[in-house]
Amino acid sequence: MKKLGGFVEGFILFALGLAMSGLVKSDNYWLYLNPKFKWLTLITGIVLMLLGLIAAVRNRRPNLSRIVVFLVFGSIAGVGYLMPNPTAPAFSSSLTESANANKVESRLTLGGQEFIKINLGELFNISEMEEANEIGEHYVTRGVVKRSPELDEKGQFVLFRVFMWCCFADAVAVGFRVSYDHPHELQDGQWAKVYGKLRQLPSKLPEPNVPVRGITSKALNKVYGIAAHKVEEIDPPPIPFMFEFRKSEPYAY
Amino acid sequence: MNAVLSQQLYIFATVVTAIFLEAAPFLLLGSLVSSLIEIYFSPDRVSNFVPKGRFTGLFFALGAGMVLPTCECGVVPIVRRLLLKGVPSHVAITYMLAAPVINPIVLVSTYVAFRGNIWMVVARAGLVALSAFCTGLWLSRINPLLALRQEATLSDLPAHDHDGTDCEFNHQSNSRSKLTGALLHAAWEFLDMGKYLILGCFFAGLMKTFLSDGILSIFENNVFLAVGAMMFLAVMLSVCSEADAFVAASLWSFPKVAQLSFITIGPMVDLKLLFMYSAVFKKRVVLALVVIPTVIVYVAATTLGMIIG
Numbered sequence: 332m333k334k335l336g337g338f339v340e341g342f343i344l345f346a347l348g349l350a351m352s353g354l355v356k357s358d359n360y361w362l363y364l365n366p367k368f369k370w371l372t373l374i375t376g377i378v379l380m381l382l383g384l385i386a387a388v389r390n391r392r393p394n395l396s397r398i399v400v401f402l403v404f405g406s407i408a409g410v411g412y413l414m415p416n417p418t419a420p421a422f423s424s425s426l427t428e429s430a431n432a433n434k435v436e437s438r439l440t441l442g443g444q445e446f447i448k449i450n451l452g453e454l455f456n457i458s459e460m461e462e463a464n465e466i467g468e469h470y471v472t473r474g475v476v477k478r479s480p481e482l483d484e485k486g487q488f489v490l491f492r493v494f495m496w497c498c499f500a501d502a503v504a505v506g507f508r509v510s511y512d513h514p515h516e517l518q519d520g521q522w523a524k525v526y527g528k529l530r531q532l533p534s535k536l537p538e539p540n541v542p543v544r545g546i547t548s549k550a551l552n553k554v555y556g557i558a559a560h561k562v563e564e565i566d567p568p569p570i571p572f573m574f575e576f577r578k579s580e581p582y583a584y
Numbered sequence: 585m586n587a588v589l590s591q592q593l594y595i596f597a598t599v600v601t602a603i604f605l606e607a608a609p610f611l612l613l614g615s616l617v618s619s620l621i622e623i624y625f626s627p628d629r630v631s632n633f634v635p636k637g638r639f640t641g642l643f644f645a646l647g648a649g650m651v652l653p654t655c656e657c658g659v660v661p662i663v664r665r666l667l668l669k670g671v672p673s674h675v676a677i678t679y680m681l682a683a684p685v686i687n688p689i690v691l692v693s694t695y696v697a698f699r700g701n702i703w704m705v706v707a708r709a710g711l712v713a714l715s716a717f718c719t720g721l722w723l724s725r726i727n728p729l730l731a732l733r734q735e736a737t738l739s740d741l742p743a744h745d746h747d748g749t750d751c752e753f754n755h756q757s758n759s760r761s762k763l764t765g766a767l768l769h770a771a772w773e774f775l776d777m778g779k780y781l782i783l784g785c786f787f788a789g790l791m792k793t794f795l796s797d798g799i800l801s802i803f804e805n806n807v808f809l810a811v812g813a814m815m816f817l818a819v820m821l822s823v824c825s826e827a828d829a830f831v832a833a834s835l836w837s838f839p840k841v842a843q844l845s846f847i848t849i850g851p852m853v854d855l856k857l858l859f860m861y862s863a864v865f866k867k868r869v870v871l872a873l874v875v876i877p878t879v880i881v882y883v884a885a886t887t888l889g890m891i892i893g
Contacts, residue, residue, distance in 0.1 A: 340775055344774070362602075363598065364605055372609070375608050383771070386768060390771065394776070397776065400779045401779070408604075410597055411593075412601070414594055497827035497830075498606040500606070500788065503834040544595070545591075545595040550834040
């Protein structure tokens with residue numbers, strides 16, 4: 332019995348290592364962790380497979396509670412991985428972004444005006460730099476539209492995008508209020524591309540009630556909003572989360 | 585399936601998996617280091633490294649924390665092994681609380697997250713070092729083996745203070761056998777500590793899934809409530825010490841001292857650690873590990889809040 336239990340524990344470790352290594356190769360790694368940690372997950376997976384093989388052969392000290400807890404964890408992780416993502420369209424997509432994404436032009440031209448492509452996190456950084464020249468530039472950025480009746484009344488909506496530093500548990504929704512004449516034309520939860528400039532907000536604006544699904548931490552800029560020249564509804568980008576902030580052009584966008 | 589339930593299940597499963605995947609490499613590293621200590625270092629050899637005096641031992645532990653970075657998940661099995669090897673409680677405990685924060689990697693991430701605010705870095709390191717020092721001092725009179733639960737010294741997790749007769753390999757054997765033994769120990773250690781890590785992940789996942797993002801904002805205008813709310817959030821979310829500064833910085837409607845309390849208490853006391861502490865240490869030690877840092881961080885943060893306004 333001990334031999335069988337030891338083998339099962341070894342098998343669990345091996346399977347865990349195999350699953351971690353497989354996740355690195357899958358299109359869904361970014362749902363859990365920042366892709367910059369792929370190498371760490373891969374090494375861990377390989378070492379766990381090795382430990383699993385040794386434990387399967389040599390382990391004579393199995394423990395039922397360990398087996399049960401790891402099996403329950405495996406079931407939950409498996410269900411989460413296999414079930415369709417119900418938070419669509421905010422997070423869902425398959426990883427099809429072009430490998431040449433960084434070679435794309437860093438600016439767009441609209442009506443003769445150049446707009447710098449930037450992600451919401453990078454724009455947030457710029458808004459926090461006092462008296463920076465960049466504050467006056469024209470930008471184009473992307474995110475999820477969040478509406479509420481009180482924002483509609485003011486001709487505003489909130490544009491959010493999720494930033495993940497390490498894992499999904501520490502993900503933060505970074506956002507700006509966007510001044511736009513026709514917010515009612517936009518759907519709540521729709522992805523949009525916003526062309527505009529940063530504009531200082533009146534002080535002490537009440538916090539709008541715009542929850543972002545699955546994200547506990549929100550950073551809505553209270554000093555600057557975006558005065559929109561144009562808003563376009565778009566499909567979610569291949570990787571909807573932000574993983575990178577750059578301090579100068581070309582921005583990660 | 586009901587759409588809301590389906591969404592909650594998805595978020596819960598994703599959070600639990602994400603926290604485990606984030607912590608697993610550090611837990612594995614801790615398990616490997618712990619096993620190497622077990623196999624290659626005798627108690628005499630280990631004790632030669634550690635200063636005999638109480639205060640020199642405490643400062644030694646803080647210094648070790650600065651140069652030997654470990655994650656809060658990985659450090660628990662290492663400290664268990666050190667205690668089994670006879671390292672004094674105050675040295676091991678101080679190292680365990682301080683090392684996940686006062687190392688260069690975490691301090692740089694704090695500096696980046698708070699956009700170059702060096703005072704936040706200094707305050708974080710200082711407050712964690714103070715909490716670790718005081719907790720270590722409080723526990724300094726406890727015999728290292730008596731700090732551990734009996735199950736943690738004898739159990740399925742193979743502590744080798746026995747004569748080797750009940751062990752799968754011979755401790756006196758050749759280097760290949762020793763290495764295999766170390767890897768087998770690491771597997772045991774990972775499974776054993778991993779069990780408690782997973783339980784902590786389950787609770788953190790539940791909190792993350794069901795905690796409304798608006799609920800904390802009602803506390804943000806009062807420094808006493810704001811510090812308490814942020815400490816509660818840090819314990820519940822169980823974010824890794826390398827990433828927690830980014831979460832705290834994002835909660836920018838809270839006073840700076842409340843953000844400081846978040847990044848200070850989280851790496852010393854959180855849900856996953858509570859499970860791991862409870863598996864390894866006796867109740868009174870767990871109580872000290874929770875109460876002393878909590879009181880110090882709360883009092884220091886609120887006092888600082890009143891001074892700087």
